[in-house]
Amino acid sequence: MSEAESFLAAHPDIEAIDIVLHDANGVGRGKIIRRHELAGLYEQGRHLPVSILGLDICGEDVHETGLIWDKGDGDQRAWPIPGTLVPLHGTNRAEVLMSVHELDGTPAGSDPRHALQRQVNAFAAEGLRPAGAFELEFFLLANERDAHGRIQPARDVLDGRATTRTEVYSVDHLHGMLPLFNDIYAGAAKAGIRAETMISEFAPGQYELTLHYRTDVMQSADDLVRLKRIVRAQARAHGVTACFMAKPFEQFAGSGMHFHVSLQGDGGNVFAETGKGWSDTIRHAIGGLRETMAESMLVFAPHANSWRRFASQSYAPVSPTWGVNNRSVALRIPAGDVRARRIEHRPAGVDANPYLVAATVLAGIRHGIANRIDPGAETVGNGYEAAPDPTMPTDWREAIRAAQGSAFLKDALGDDLHRTFTAIKAAELARVSRTIPELDFDLYLHTV
Template sequence: MPSETPEKKPARTTSTRRRTPAYVKATRGVKNWREASEWLAWRDIEDIECITPDQAGVARGKMMPSKKFTSNTSLALPSAVFMATISGDYPEDGHGFSYPEDDGDLKLMPDLSTLSVVPWESDPTAQVICDLVNKDGAAVEFTPRNVLKRVVAAYSKKGLRPVVAPEIEFYLVKKNPDPDYPLTPPVGRSGRAIGGGQGYSIAGVNEFDELIDDIYHFSEGQGLEIDTLIHEEGAAQLEINLRHGDPVELADQVFLFKRTIREAALKHDMYATFMAKPIQGQPGSAMHIHQSIIDKKTGRNVFSNPDGTESEAFRHFIGGMQKHVPASLVMFAPYVNSYRRLTPAASAPVNVKWGYDNRTTAFRVPRSDPAARRVENRIPSSDANPYLALAASLACGLLGMNNRIEPDAPASTTVNDNLIELPRGLIEATILFEQDKDLTAMLGQSFAITYAAIKRAEFETFMEVISPWEREYLLLNV
């Protein structure tokens, strides 16, 4: 009797094979916890960094195994984290600020739309940006991401949607473990130290080809999109421009880009610094912010009328910037070093003038078609917390639209030689910030009080340090 031939199973076809969902393959962000679990499992993620920006824009948070992250674990940080100065000290009570006696916890709420890998880690690691809420679930008003969300919500209530595009400048410098020594430019692939005057030089960019390749690679791994990268005027000073978009999403990108660029630089045995003025005699580093406002119903840029002419909203936005930016300077120039960049006859403006394609003004209107009409705020330094800089800039513009503030005439000549319309130092800027009640109300009173207290404390800490200038000119002469 012949042996029976085993029945062949039908071949597995594409239609019967379980396809990997698109959200699992997505480089950045998921919609819910189920998708997050699959996203992490598909990549064999071992650890996850739950991070949030503090008042300086420094990443704070906790790291944990990915299995614990997806098991409904409650995450919290002490409220003191968001009241500390850049040196780790805490403000004294006063000027409305009072340090909380219980130093209670603030709950970290992961924003799963920001989930991405950490491409420079050797072990499979992911990161997610978190918001802060109180025990009752209400947003913590004085944390930076919530401050920006508050301003964006104020636009939304009026049927408007802000669109921004930041440009971030930074320096590459030799490693400098001793802060008593000045920073110096690094050596590029040519084997020579990089000099200044390399604005828009392709050869200047090529000096750091391998490092820039890593920046692009790390950025792609996190779903961050660079629009352009150029060499600026300073020695080993670069600038990255980001695509325009939602303010919170763009602030998240700048927050992550700063981490990314620092890590790429360290991989190549150098530092990347976002100090406003890191090297004496070299240009400062800015974070210019391009801004336009969209009508949520029509999708139209409200800065332009249907016939393409400038709208009242456009003029009032600029008027609000002119009136309120001096009071918000402490959020654009947050440290004593920031004011070394803001000097007369330099590329950084110390005025509140505006003009068409005039880079000596604080508020430049680039050449564009009506649909792309926008206002560039050229005052912020690259050391600014991106969430707070965007919040302040947009708040000033919205106050102008709300109160129908008219701007002055546009400047058509150089206006940054002798005209000084901004505070010249940190403590002056802090006092002016506290006095602008319309601005602080829009940003949130608890934030304004906390932030001003931090800036006062940082100024007092700086005043304890004796500088080389004082030793050079005062030691034997006074």
């Protein structure tokens, strides 16, 4: 209650609060409450239907999750997460993140945040603390389609200049979007997020924003979901659309959500090597991530569009390779200070749920360390030339099947969330499969 009371006293202009939880797809769901309701939220929580955690990407019920009529669509109780109540830039509203519990107070099994917390707790029991940060890649698109009905990069908000070329790492190119970027940084600062470097990425209209490396990996995931919301809102305010699809343009690179992760112990970073070369801890961690990657790909590439991102020489990994200072592999050990030694996990697209990605990556690291799994030979040079791994799924359907049958993923996410997540993905696959795309008419209408 003191947090709510102090916040209201410090922000007399706040009139409403977005209360937001994140479902299996990472979609923010919840309500907007009025100022006078905030104290009650902190005192009693807020009842929400159990079905809110069993929705597909369109917000439709997925009955196979067992969260709808099997439970009479009864209520669970959502509670505000301490420390997440923040004002929203440019508005008279605030936002607070929520987590869902059963009415008896136990964590709701299908809430992705609890899955990540279980992995964090498992490491804590071993005297270790996962640390990390996500990278956020995204496109800025025009609200209007081009003459052919296709999406197109947004014009610069500064002067309306068109963006048509890949201006990777161009600093001058960034200046055309500075009014928007300034508001993104202001929104992040208000939310307590340390947004750092902005980059012009490897496609027209594509950008990357890096986040400060956190010693609390849960806060890293919170930062990512909140920053996506900030980018989307500020882009809209400037008359453009922020796009977090994994692959919006067929001819250009897609957008990843690389996850940098390390383990901190009493003596510091346990991934850091000594005079004898790579530590066994980081080698075994990589071994675990390699061994579990195939059955985990649905978490990293959860949508139909996700699978369009994986292509040779696209900076998206296509096999479970690892290497040092090498961006053609799936698991990269970046160059830099040995004290900051970490693994950059590169398979996930920006459309993935960061809570599920972090939970699955941490579970893979635990699996590797516990079983002392050898990572195999390091990839040197072009990782795209590596022989295909026959265990890796090649499309969304295969990834769903692999996830459904994975004992590892069931343990990583928990029984309830594993059932919920895979049921939602199967329902979405069925929706996509029965939809006739425009491409079918282009190819077959007048030819067969």
